[in-house]
Amino acid sequence: MERESYKEVLLPIFKDSAISENQIDEVINIVLNSNNDPDKSKFDNNLEIMTDLLLQTGDSCVNTNTTKLNNVDYYGDLQGAVGFNQNVPRGLSERDFNRVLNVFPDICPQFLTTFSREHHMNFEDLINELSEIDYVRRVKDPLDVWNDLKQMLPDADPIYLRNQARVLSVRPMEYYEEFLKNAIEKGDYPSMQDYLIKQRKLEDLSAYTKQFTATKYLELVPNPIELFTNPERKPVLSGKEIEKSDEDFALTFLYNQFRYLRQSDIKKIFFTFKRNLTQTHHKLNFVPRAFRNPRSLIEEKECCNVNLLQEIAFLKHEKDIRHSLKVQNEKYRNALEQAKKFELLQTCACCFDDQLIPEECLFCNNNHTFCKSCVKTGAENVIGEGGTRFPCFADCSSEFDYFVLKMVLDNKIFERLCQKRQIEEIKSANLDGLETCPFCDFSMIPAEGDKIFKCGNIECMKESCRECRHISHVPLKCSEIEYDEDVKMRTYIENKMSEALLRTCWKCSRKFYKESGCNKMTCLCGAKMCYICGKAITDYRHFGASGCPLFTENLQQFHLTRILEGAEAAKNELGVNENPNKLKFDPTRNI
Structure with missing residues (x-):
């Protein structure tokens, strides 16, 4: 196969990549010089080897003096397998041919035809043989791979996916599957949001x-x-x-x-x-x-x-x-002279500049005259206060239209203003099914059955759960996710449970609890206290029929009761008893 044929295929694959045309030429020379077999049917296999070498090369330059094929015989396993011989007996039946394609969906049909003719095996033997060799893969259309990637990773940068598709289209299916698996699990690919911001x-x-x-x-x-x-x-x-x-x-x-x-x-x-x-x-x-x-x-x-x-x-x-600039200055001078001559000069109703030519004037809906500078300053003040309506600066109930504001405002500021005004109008329309992004003001009506709200605001573009209004947690349910407020509530109850278990020395404030023995406790500081009620004592007279018991028959149950009482008190403080759904993870659930 002529070198130009390889180059015609490789150049589109590595277009817009770091691989140069010189690198492609050098790799073609390396592969073709290492293979003295003139058999033209090795084109697909040569192409795959060239692609692998270029991918390994990356941003570096290939040196024909140092780059070797490491004496690896890329063609050994396929020797005589890809040649086309008109004199060999007929191969597989159409039924068996389709059955093989079902087992090996990525195999090149042309290679399968030639291979079956040369080896003349039955279906079972052919399957076993193909399982053991590195057969020639089907050449996939990069455009099809790109479309598949965009469907599987809709939030990814399409240019990034296009470049990946060009490479994956000439690699075995395992590479495609591994790429998708890593992308979905790690999510470390360039995002659609980054792409849109960059495009803007x-x-x-x-x-x-x-x-x-x-x-x-x-x-x-x-x-x-x-x-x-x-x-x-x-x-x-x-x-x-x-x-x-x-x-x-x-x-x-x-x-x-x-x-x-x-x-x-x-x-x-x-x-x-x-x-x-x-x-x-x-x-x-x-x-x-x-x-x-x-x-x-x-x-x-x-x-x-x-x-x-x-x-x-x-x-x-x-x-x-x-x-x-020269033309503009000349036009202005001529316009000023004409305005003076025909008495067309206007006065701004805000700053009272009385030398305005008609081209410098802007008007409210009641035709009050203002200069562009005053309209711009006034509009920016309204935007700074969060407003979307721009009243006339004169003693007037009218407003400035948005087409007037577009003449004086920066494009980005005007675009955000229009978005905000549009959102306000949509909300005021009280449309059925209208929802707003939890992280910005973007509003839309999601498709029925969608559990995820996909924000269309380029500066946000977050995906959120429509039920709990948090960041999307698919495939987990809302009840399986614990957020900051849930953690604080659970931690507060757990701390109260710990406090209920521990005793505090009345003298030195040391925390402790007992595992056995009587209820007359002596702290390391020497202070004595009752383990049941926590009062300071001097001897055993506190215990008996009129006081606390000297021994606790079931100490574990005693501790458990204290813990549950502490948890119940904490829940009352948090209002959980009135609204059980308020607590997502109850620390006492399995006690």
């Missing part, structure tokens, strides 16, 4: 990268020229807490921007300007070329530092940004 963050960051527009950028960074060219500004990459990955990202940006300069020179200037990216960039614009032809581009890794991405976006698109 990437969407926000895309305004500075793939979806950059000068207009949108200036909305997010109103004065970039003044901000980034200020010599007194503290560089983004300054201080001891900077991430090494951020520094590498900044250097990669500079290396790609100035491909005619040596990387060592760029790095030297970068540190000379104390990692100030803007000053370094402007300096490099005047450094003479060191190469006739440009260096190759370096692949940029992911960066989540918003401030760094803002500065890099400014340096990449500085010309467009300056042009947009």
Whole structure:
């Protein structure tokens, strides 16, 4: 089989992984050079060996001089088993063929056909033989494996599952089962919540990268020229807490921007300007070329530092940004002149600024005029107090519509505001079956029969029990779970039971209890007391017909009675006797 055929299969499997194309080429060479058999039907087996080697390689580079197959004959057990010979007698009947597939569901049908023809066994012998050899597995569709994983682990990061599916699709079924078992038992895989939060963050960051527009950028960074060219500004990459990955990202940006300069020179200037990216960039614009032809581009890794991405976006698109600012200033001057000429200037009813052009005005539902700054400040104050309705600032019973607020509020703040308003409206509708997450305000109507409430709020996404309103405890029942309040109640009763069992010396407060003997007790401090009533005594005159008994016939039963009396008193204090369901685990249950 030609090397390109293996490469066409392996490249999609390890796409977006740490395995490079060079590593794939080297592994293909290793496997093919170790197998001198030109039989093309070994493709599936070779592919599995190549995949195993690449998985073992991980992030390291494969070295063709040092990587060996350890003289292992991967093909020995299958010698002559996967070749296709038109002259061999016919193999299994269709019925037996399907029976074998039922016994070995992961076996490759093509391999089974060839193997049965070459060995010409009956059904029982064939089953025994296949049980002892490492037969060729069926090549699974990674997309099918991915869909299966998403159904089994719905709360897992889908990208993580996709990458696992690419690997598991070329491994035996045991690997798939082991992966699922560990994932379900340990739950240490990246979560769907992490994925959604990351996706939202990437969407926000895309305004500075793939979806950059000068207009949108200036909305997010109103004065970039003044901000980034200020010599007194503290560089983004300054201080001891900077991430090494951020520094590498900044250097990669500079290396790609100035491909005619040596990387060592760029790095030297970068540190000379104390990692100030803007000053370094402007300096490099005047450094003479060191190469006739440009260096190759370096692949940029992911960066989540918003401030760094803002500065890099400014340096990449500085010309467009300056042009947009110039156009905006010209438009404003023209609009101001036109407004004065036609007497269209407005006055804010809050701050009384009387130089507002029409484009700067916002209105309540009764058309009172306000500037954007006042509406923004007022709305943020209402949100800070937990409100979702925004009354007019003038002497007016009207409100501001949400489309007005969207023009002045940050996208994230506005999105949370809409969610909160939506939840309030849903609750006020008194819908049958409406439930709210115990850990946030998210509300929905769960499907009938569902025992678990799955929160749809990205910042929460907790799964809770619909009966006890605690974190999901499937497969255990609510009565089998003990929470903090249950532990405190049980512990309080247990402590009272212990106190009822123990006696306290009236003189030194030492705690003790007896296992045998009479009821006249002498403490280590010398004090004497009655074990029954706890009173201080001097001799045996306390005991007798008119006092406590000198001996207790059934000391164990006496202790048990005292313990149960202590527990009963504690339950009365906690109100358990009035509401027995209040105590989930009764310490006296088995006494």
